[in-house]
Amino acid sequence: MSTLTPNEAVADVPGRRPGHLAAAALVPPLGLHLAAVRPREFWIGTGLTVLGFVPGAVFALYLLLRRSGPVAT
Numbered sequence: 001m002s003t004l005t006p007n008e009a010v011a012d013v014p015g016r017r018p019g020h021l022a023a024a025a026l027v028p029p030l031g032l033h034l035a036a037v038r039p040r041e042f043w044i045g046t047g048l049t050v051l052g053f054v055p056g057a058v059f060a061l062y063l064l065l066r067r068s069g070p071v072a073t
Contacts, residue, residue, distance in 0.1 A: 019034070020034050020035045020064055021061065021064055021065075024057065024060035024061050024063075024064050025057055025060075025061060028045050028046075028048070028049045028053075028056035028057045028059065028060035029042065029045055029046045029049055029056070029060075031060045031061075031064065032045045032046075032060050032063065032064075035063075035064055037063055041063055044059065045059050045060050045063070
């Protein structure tokens with residue numbers, strides 16, 4: 001059994017790379033596009049960003065962080 005460092009655990013999960021998370025926090029539609037989410041989620045995130053930056057950023061980060069993957073122990 002191998003253990004993953006926190007950086008390896010984040011980098012191995014599609015959509016949870018540090019660059020995607022940073023882009024989702026700064027420019028939510030770009031972060032969603034880079035993470036290759038479904039088109040519907042992209043447009044919801046874009047609409048929320050147009051309505052207000054904070055809802056768009058929260059939605060983008062939620063989508064990227066909710067994806068399942070390996071967890072560092």
